[in-house]
Amino acid sequence: MRRLNRSLALIASLVLCACAGGADTNIDGTPLPDVDPATLQGVAKGAFGAKRRASAQEAAAYGSYAKGCAAGSIQLAETGPTWQAMRLSRNRNWGHPELVDMVKKLSVKAAQQPGWNGIYVGDMSQPRGGPMLTGHRSHQIGLDADIWMLPARNLTLSVAERESISSISTRRSAGAFVNSNWTRAHHEVIKAAAQDKRTARIFVFPGAKVQMCKDEKGDRAWLNKIRPWYGHHYHFHIRLSCPKGARGCIEQAAPPPGDGCADAQEWVNNILNPPPAKPRDPNAPAPQPRRELRVGDLPQQCAGVLASR
Known part of the structure; x- marks a missing residue:
């Protein structure tokens, strides 16, 4: 009886290992090489920033938007019928297939x-996601994309032009209001992005959210996804929810219920009339610089994403 129980336990463990193996194998099912312990201690942005191609794995998002990686990403074509990817030297036009489709x-x-x-x-994500060499803290799991506020009138820009051209700012008064670059078309493009069921939230400067709240006369449910945030006046930032059935992808908490317009107005009020700064406690310890994320700080699947072909 004991032998039978041990045999059953062994079979169960093998089944569990086989079921979990997708995260630790190449897309053809071959096992990944062992990860050098030194790799886990390496600075994550250097390790992921050095990868020029996606991993040969099933598409997956591991971890959270600001602490994770992306397996099996696909590349958004540099130019399409109705888009162009910018700043190609950064190699950040990669993402989960759902993001590219969206x-x-x-x-x-x-x-x-x-x-x-x-x-x-x-910017979308690096080929294997992860922390970026410069810029964003998020965009790590292949589910974030920045869309320029500059209307794409010319879709035949050269590679060099895409490095030198700049977007336009759509804010004034430090983000309390929109400026003359803002048009109803911006409203409609952002609205279309928010109405995609895959979209979790969209970040834009507070004045834009307040303006959209004033201008929207129809269904207002989509406004809940528009979240005021610092900056975001040269572009708006789309964030998708974790793909359906994804394992190991951590959702951000859902926005509070309602259209969020009162919250955006509060942001604007604080821009126009900043609340008094809280005095610093002289006995409080000095803030420590944020430590760089190491590969070992990320979900364990991320070492496999780095090691994959």
Whole structure:
């Protein structure tokens, strides 16, 4: 009886290992090489920033938007019928297949707006996600994309032009209001992005959210996804929810219920009349600089993503 129990336990453990093996194998089922312990101690942004291609794995997002990685990403084509990827030297036009599909579909809707032939796509993710060498703390799991506020009128920009051209700012008064660059088309493009069921939230400067709240006369449910945040006046930031059935992908907490317009107005009020700064406690310890994330700080699947072909 004991032998039978041991045999059953062994079989069960083998089944569990086989079920979990997808995260630790190449897409063809071959096992990944052992990870050098030194790799786990390496600075994550250097390790992930050095990878020029995606991992040969099933598409997956591991971890959270600001602490994770992406397996099996696909590359958004540098140029499409209604989009162009910008700053190609950064090699950040990669993402989960759901993100790439969403961006393409949004570009078609943007091309229907007056003065827009599509969209200019800024940073998405690195080929294997992870922390970036410069810039963002998020964009790590292949589910974030920045869309320029500059209407994409010319979709034949050269590689060199895409390095030198800049987007436009749509804010004034430090983000309390929109400026003359803001148009109803911006409203409609952002609305189309928010109405995609895969979208979890969209970050934009507070004045834009308040303006959209004033201008929207129809269904307002989509406004809940528009979240005021610092910056985000040269581009708006789309964040997708974890793909359906994803394992190991950590969702951000859902926005509070309601359209969020009162919250955006509070942001604007604080810009126009900043609350008094809290005095610093002289006995409080000095803030320590944030430590760079190491590979070992990320979900364990991320070492396998780095090691994959």
